[in-house]
Amino acid sequence: MFLITHKKKLTQSVSMFKVKAPFIVKHAKPGQFVMLRIEQNGERIPLTIAESNHEDETITLIVQSAGATTKRLLELNTGDSIQDLAGPLGKPSKVTGLKRVCVVGGGVGCAIAYPIAKALRQEHTIVHTIIGFRNKELVFLEDEFKAVSNHMYLVTDNGSAGRKGFVTDILKELLLKGETYDEVIAIGPLIMMKMVSEMTKPYHIKTIVSMNPIMVDGTGMCGGCRVSVDHEMKFACVDGPEFDGHLVDFDEAIQRNKMYQEFEHEQYNDACKQK
Numbered sequence: 001m002f003l004i005t006h007k008k009k010l011t012q013s014v015s016m017f018k019v020k021a022p023f024i025v026k027h028a029k030p031g032q033f034v035m036l037r038i039e040q041n042g043e044r045i046p047l048t049i050a051e052s053n054h055e056d057e058t059i060t061l062i063v064q065s066a067g068a069t070t071k072r073l074l075e076l077n078t079g080d081s082i083q084d085l086a087g088p089l090g091k092p093s094k095v096t097g098l099k100r101v102c103v104v105g106g107g108v109g110c111a112i113a114y115p116i117a118k119a120l121r122q123e124h125t126i127v128h129t130i131i132g133f134r135n136k137e138l139v140f141l142e143d144e145f146k147a148v149s150n151h152m153y154l155v156t157d158n159g160s161a162g163r164k165g166f167v168t169d170i171l172k173e174l175l176l177k178g179e180t181y182d183e184v185i186a187i188g189p190l191i192m193m194k195m196v197s198e199m200t201k202p203y204h205i206k207t208i209v210s211m212n213p214i215m216v217d218g219t220g221m222c223g224g225c226r227v228s229v230d231h232e233m234k235f236a237c238v239d240g241p242e243f244d245g246h247l248v249d250f251d252e253a254i255q256r257n258k259m260y261q262e263f264e265h266e267q268y269n270d271a272c273k274q275k
Contacts, residue, residue: 001005001081005058010140013065014108015074016050022057024049024087030119031093031242034059035085037216038076043069045214046237048112050090059085062111062140080157090241094107095119098182102128102174104167104196105145107138112210113142113187114148121148128181129153132167132188136160164244168195181205186245190254197245211236211253228252233262 006018024034033048045067051060065071076082093116105113110131120127129149133139134157146152153170154162163170171184179261183205186196193209200207215237216222225236226247234240 001083002085004076004078004080004082007076007078010062011112011138013074013138014140017061017063017073017076018053018056018058019061019082019085020057021059021085025052025054025057026083028052028059028088029092030115031210032088032090033241034061034084034085034087036061036073036086037091038069038072039083042072042083043161044084044216045069046089046212048115048210050111051113051118062108064108065110078189079266085116089237093119093185093237093242095123095125098123099126100126100128100181102130102171102179102181102184103149104171104184104186104188105131105194106167106186106192107133109188109210110141110145110263113185114144116185116187117145118148123215126150128179130155130167130170130264132192133161134158167192168199171196171199175199177201180225183208186211190250190257193248194250197248197250201246207247208242209248210241211248212241214257214259219270219274226256 003020004017005020009018010016028049033046034046036047037044047061049120050062063070063073065074093107103113103117117127117129127149128151129145130153132155139161142154155165155167155170158163184200184205186193187210197207211227215225227234227236229243230247
């Protein structure tokens with residue numbers, strides 16, 4: 001069992017958990033994730049390690065209510081325990097040897113983007129960050145991104161916080177102004193990562209995306225997290241989760257992500273009824 005030592009509500013649908021996990025803390029690096037199971041017969045879900053604290057031996061998980069399991073997880077509080085945490089899993093982000101990087105985060109993808117931006121800054125990299133949300137009520141980690149960025153840009157779809165627009169609007173402006181980057185790192189909804197990758201391709205800027213397909217075991221055995229990269233089949237859990245955005249077949253990934261939407265919707269509604 002893994003003890004929740006602290007819980008903080010970030011928005012109406014997003015909470016941050018600190019969980020005691022000494023072994024995971026010892027080995028975790030930015031970009032890696034854990035497979036979590038709340039209870040003995042529960043569903044396994046992947047969650048990115050937002051932060052590792054060696055002093056109190058905790059990992060930080062940022063969770064958005066998106067399905068039945070995340071809804072149940074958000075109902076837990078400080079002092080409760082989680083049945084299983086397996087990790088760290090996946091390949092860590094490359095954060096060395098880069099001089100200028102633009103990190104683009106969309107929605108809950110900002111929870112994944114933040115530790116990468118922080119690690120890059122610790123390597124004395126010049127970091128520009130662009131974070132986007134649907135509206136002001138959904139914004140989180142704004143101050144944290146400011147603290148690790150040379151320049152930080154906040155946008156919302158309706159303009160209720162930061163600038164009105166999308167993350168791609170800011171990125172387009174920066175590129176047209178002549179900003180150059182060793183890499184652009186985009187993390188968020190598939191369509192957002194696709195648009196960022198298409199935007200950077202003519203500029204020949206290497207673009208890294210973090211894929212978030214359905215995962216069952218996180219070890220490459222189930223095959224549920226298949227993604228096509230440069231016409232080859234890869235598993236996001238062991239070959240990724242980060243890939244070259246210019247080589248990912250986003251249309252296939254988007255189609256695959258729709259396969260379980262109806263089932264997930266039914267499970268979420270059942271979880272709401274049981275409350």
